[in-house]
Amino acid sequence: MPLGRTAKHLGHTMRNLVSSLIEHESVTTTLPKAKMAQGMIDNMIVKTKKSTLPANALKSKLYGELYNQEKTVPKLMNELTERYKDRNGGFTRILKLEPRIGDNAPQAILELVDNGEREMKFWYIAKTVARLELQGQPLDDLTEKNVRDLLLYRKDGDEEFRRTVELCKKEFFDDSEEELKNLPRMKSNTNGFHRTFRNYKVVPREEKPKE
Amino acid sequence: MSFAVRSGAGLISVGQSLLPRLSIPSLSIPLPSFLQPRQKQAEDVEKQEKLRQLAQELPNTRSGIPFFHDNGILLAAPKKKTSHMKRRQRLYAPGSKQIKLKNNLNRCPACGHYKRSHFLCMHCVSEIQQYWKQRDVKLQPEPFKEEFTNPQDEEVLYPGKTERMYERKLRRKEYLVKRPKTLPVEH
Numbered sequence: 001m002p003l004g005r006t007a008k009h010l011g012h013t014m015r016n017l018v019s020s021l022i023e024h025e026s027v028t029t030t031l032p033k034a035k036m037a038q039g040m041i042d043n044m045i046v047k048t049k050k051s052t053l054p055a056n057a058l059k060s061k062l063y064g065e066l067y068n069q070e071k072t073v074p075k076l077m078n079e080l081t082e083r084y085k086d087r088n089g090g091f092t093r094i095l096k097l098e099p100r101i102g103d104n105a106p107q108a109i110l111e112l113v114d115n116g117e118r119e120m121k122f123w124y125i126a127k128t129v130a131r132l133e134l135q136g137q138p139l140d141d142l143t144e145k146n147v148r149d150l151l152l153y154r155k156d157g158d159e160e161f162r163r164t165v166e167l168c169k170k171e172f173f174d175d176s177e178e179e180l181k182n183l184p185r186m187k188s189n190t191n192g193f194h195r196t197f198r199n200y201k202v203v204p205r206e207e208k209p210k211e
Numbered sequence: 212m213s214f215a216v217r218s219g220a221g222l223i224s225v226g227q228s229l230l231p232r233l234s235i236p237s238l239s240i241p242l243p244s245f246l247q248p249r250q251k252q253a254e255d256v257e258k259q260e261k262l263r264q265l266a267q268e269l270p271n272t273r274s275g276i277p278f279f280h281d282n283g284i285l286l287a288a289p290k291k292k293t294s295h296m297k298r299r300q301r302l303y304a305p306g307s308k309q310i311k312l313k314n315n316l317n318r319c320p321a322c323g324h325y326k327r328s329h330f331l332c333m334h335c336v337s338e339i340q341q342y343w344k345q346r347d348v349k350l351q352p353e354p355f356k357e358e359f360t361n362p363q364d365e366e367v368l369y370p371g372k373t374e375r376m377y378e379r380k381l382r383r384k385e386y387l388v389k390r391p392k393t394l395p396v397e398h
Contacts, residue, residue: 096330101388109331123339124331127321143320171342182323 003032014040017110019067021092022076026111026118031096034110038092041112045091049081083114086153095120114154123168125150126161130168135180324393334393 002010017037021027029037044065051058055077062073084091090113097107109120125146132139139147151157173180302308316325319332326332359365380386 097336098327098330098333098390101390109336118343120331120336120339124321124335127335127339131321131323172338179322179324182318 003036015065015067018044019072021110021112022066022072022080023068024118025115026109026120028097028107028109030100031094031106031108034094034108038094038110042089042091045076045080045084046089048076049084080112087113093121114157116160122150122161123164126164127168127172129161130165130173131180133165134169134173135183137183319393326393332393333390337390 003013005013013033014037017027017029017033018041021037021041027034027037044062048058048062053061058077059073062076063069066072066076080091092110092112095109095111097109099105100107111119111121113119125143128143129139129147132143147161151161154160313327315328317328318324319326319335321335322332324332324334357365374382
């Protein structure tokens with residue numbers, strides 16, 4: 001039995017999780033549940049995007065697949081399909097957390113990407129950038145790459161990111177000099193990222209003598 | 212490990228105290244019949260008869276405490292007590308049961324404390340989540356609060372409304388175990 005549940009119980013658990021995710025944009029659960037729900041939500045968004053059914057038929061189909069339908073179904077059909085029209089997949093991401101206090105279960109955040117309200121990765125990277133700027137350090141390659149990936153398909157992403165960075169500076173580094181004391185320890189410029197692909201020299205191939 | 216066969220004698224003694232006295236057969240050795248008075252002989256015959264009846268009914272009676280524990284079937288039991296050394300060897304020696312060292316430690320790019328690699332720093336996560344909470348509370352409509360034009364009305368309606376010790380504890384959530392702030396990096 002997956003997740004210690006019968007098939008019926010599992011179905012309802014996943015349906016609950018997916019509905020909550022669509023409603024709140026982000027859920028915190030255990031890692032196995034998050035992994036299972038991730039595939040289902042991705043599949044559901046792809047099928048809704050590519051659906052050739054008339055709107056009424058699609059709506060009634062989704063009513064059978066979600067809970068709290070009055071909120072979730074219109075949101076999935078309108079808002080999410082509009083937001084992810086340029087993406088072919090990867091509508092969600094999983095962020096691992098420390099184990100839960102009490103039963104020590106591994107936890108994870110499952111969130112829809114490019115959501116405006118509660119995107120943990122967006123805020124985490126914004127906080128990182130804010131800290132580096134307060135310390136007067138340049139962005140390292142990994143952070144630069146993270147920022148680039150984060151804002152790739154986001155609408156007005158740059159402005160929002162800038163705004164969030166300023167907010168982070170005000171909110172989280174207001175009176176904490178302790179957190180700014182530790183400078184980033186970069187052993188190399190790559191900071192462990194794509195080290196093998198960057199430290200190389202291009203040697204031109206020897207031209208064959210023409211006969 | 213070796214096992215010896217032992218009867219459930221302890222359970223019989225418990226059973227005796229629970230059973231009514233009449234139904235217990237006496238275990239004393241009877242005198243030969245010609246030495247006993249006649250009245251006693253008659254009683255003995257009655258007793259034997261009763262015991263036989265009881266023995267016949269035993270398999271049929273499902274309720275109540277059985278005459279013998281498990282109807283006299285003998286059980287396996289360890290022959291010797293497990294020694295202190297052997298028990299501790301079994302329970303605490305295996306490496307799989309001991310706490311493992313964590314080598315996958317990194318520094319959080321957003322606050323500089325230690326964190327596990329490929330995991331988020333819980334300090335930063337909780338800070339961000341707390342901020343979201345504050346932000347979203349402002350957007351929501353204010354909860355309903357009862358207003359009194361005359362302050363005496365409130366005293367009449369809710370007399371003796373004081374916060375008890377346990378209520379204060381519940382409100383402050385002191386019973387919750389809190390996650391410690393991660394260790395700062397030493398240079």
